[in-house]
Amino acid sequence: MALKVITDRCTGCGRCITVCPFDAVYLENDVAVITPGCRVCRLCIKECPEDALYLEESSQPEADMAGHSGVLVVAEAVESKLHPVTLELMGKGRELADELQQKLYVVVIGHGLKSAAEELLQYGADEVWLYEDASLKHFRIEPHTNAAAHAVSGLTPNIVLIGATPVGRSLAPRLAVRLRTGLTADCTTLKVKENGDLVQIRPAFGGDVMAQIVTPQHRPQMATVRHKVMDPAQRFRREGAVLRQQELTDSALASRIRVHSVHRRREKPSISDAEIVVAVGRGVKEQKDLKLADDLARLLGGQVGVTRPLVEMGWGDHTQQIGLSGRSIRPKLLIALGISGAVQFTAGASGAECVVAINSDPDAPVFSSAHYGLVGDLYEIVPKVIAGLERGESIHAVL
Ligand SMILES: Cc1cc2nc3c(=O)[nH]c(=O)nc-3n(C[C@H](O)[C@H](O)[C@H](O)COP(=O)(O)OP(=O)(O)OC[C@H]3O[C@@H](n4cnc5c(N)ncnc54)[C@H](O)[C@@H]3O)c2cc1C
Incomplete structure (x- = not known):
């Protein structure tokens, strides 16, 4: 247009x-x-x-809709290990493919990944395409885009799903431009219409609305999804599931990027992987009071998360921020201390299995998404919970 x-x-x-x-x-x-x-x-x-x-109106011809079929997941690999977002994309991909009565494809790009690729056949894929080459060991945008584009042109999928990780956020827009199609980043929900259109749902305008985005005139339809937003695929091998090894030409494998050395960052456990999270909000009056959350998290074997205002005040690290502009979490237990429950916070915490909210305001929105709510002053409640845990009582007994 x-x-x-x-x-x-x-x-x-x-x-x-x-x-x-x-x-x-x-x-x-x-x-x-x-x-x-x-x-x-x-x-x-x-x-x-x-x-x-x-x-x-654009004179660009519409895509051949009928010629596109299947859901393609672009797996992400770090060295010879697959990133867990891959199984989460496969879980959603299988669901969409079943609804459309189409196939689920996975493309694995890297080096030393044959057994990891074979393992994906146990998680509902119909076909896994493997691009194995020493030059693909490290993520380099040109050959990785070439490999993903090669898989798309060979498989002509209807939908392409990519992890909203640093690697995926680099690869997905390049691939979308190459394929001359649309891309919706950071989707929180994906659904399909009967005609095969993918409804890509994500928060917009700071989380005030949930935008429903479709790509009606172009194929494939591309979306990225953050880690911990979707449920991982269940172990289940499809009949006829097959691994196909693919080759790229030397020119497709070439890159102007040279990796001289790789330095590992010292891995801190990510809040996204924590099974128990004690999250703190502005209900905490002073920075030193965060010790209450630290002690509670330590006794429960969990991690401390924070709301955005705490990061802005310098009381927490951005890697601890939960929410729309922070991390998504899916813990078994989330204890929310002095958090109002703004949509931007809950956008990252809606996958928690059990939410316990402690807030002095009985009308705080956090109570509408909490499984258990304690109306009261966190400065009175939390020390009692800590004391109970220190006496060896269970969390169920002390809450
Ligand atoms: C584009 C955009 C993106 C955003 N992204 C994020 C994000 O990723 N994550 C995020 O968290 N926010 C995000 N926000 C900010 C969000 O809108 C809220 O402002 C924020 O989540 C509120 O944080 P809070 O609950 O700590 O503070 P408040 O909203 O101030 O709530 C504090 C709560 O503490 C309670 N309280 C006070 N004293 C006590 C006490 N003694 N005991 C018990 N309870 C007490 C109060 O009743 C209140 O409910 C974003 C905003 C925008 C515009």
Whole structure:
């Protein structure tokens, strides 16, 4: 879609220039000219008194919808291990493929991954395509994009799912541009319509609305999903599940990036993987009071998470932030201390199996998503819980 000017109607009044928020219009010989900075917001069309502006539909042909079938998951590998987001994408991918009565494909790109790729056949894949080469050992964007694009052109899937990890966030947009299709990042829910359209749902406008995005005229439909948002695939081998080894040409494997050495960051346990999380919000009055959460988490063998305001105050690290702009968690138990339960927080915590909320405000929204709620002052309740745990009582007994 592009904005066009009917030059013999334009009087050069300049109202389109005044209204354009992107400075994408200027006058040349008293006629409006639209620059590539135009974001097609249409404000100028509404403002023009002469109806001299209009939208021209793209002449790009629609994709061959019927020719695309199946759900393709792009597996993520770090050295010779698969990232757990792979199984989560496969769980959702299998569900979508079953609904569409299509196949689930997985593409594995890397080195030393044959047995990991074979293992994926036990998790509901119909076909696993493996690109194995020493030059694919480390993630380098050009050959990895070439391998993923090769799999897409060979399998012509309807849907492509990629992890919203640092690697996936680099690969997915490149692949989408290569395939000339749309991409929705950080989806929290994925559904399919009967006609095969993928409804890609994600929070928008700071979490105030859940946007439903579709890609009706292009295939494949591409989405990224964060780790810990979807349930992992169950162990189940499909009849006829097969591993196919693929080859790329030398030029497809070439890269301008040279990996000289790899330094491992000292791995801190990620809050996304914690089974028990004690999350703290602005109900805590002073930084030193975070010790209450530290002690509680230590006694329960869990980790401490925080809301965004605590990170902004410098009381917590961004790796501990739970929510829309932080990490997603799926613990067995989440204890929320002095947290109001804003949608941006719950967006990252909705996968928790059991939520216990402690808040002095009985109307705090956190209680609507909590399984157990304690209305009261956390400064009175938490020390009692800690004392009970220290006496060896169970969490069920002390709460
Ligand atoms: C684009 C965008 C992205 C965002 N992303 C995130 C995100 O990823 N994560 C996130 O957390 N927020 C995020 N936010 C911020 C979010 O909107 C909320 O402002 C934030 O979650 C509120 O944090 P809180 O619950 O700690 O604080 P508050 O909302 O101030 O709540 C504090 C709670 O503590 C209770 N309380 C006070 N004293 C006590 C006491 N003594 N005992 C018990 N309870 C007490 C109060 O009743 C209140 O309910 C985002 C906002 C935007 C706009």
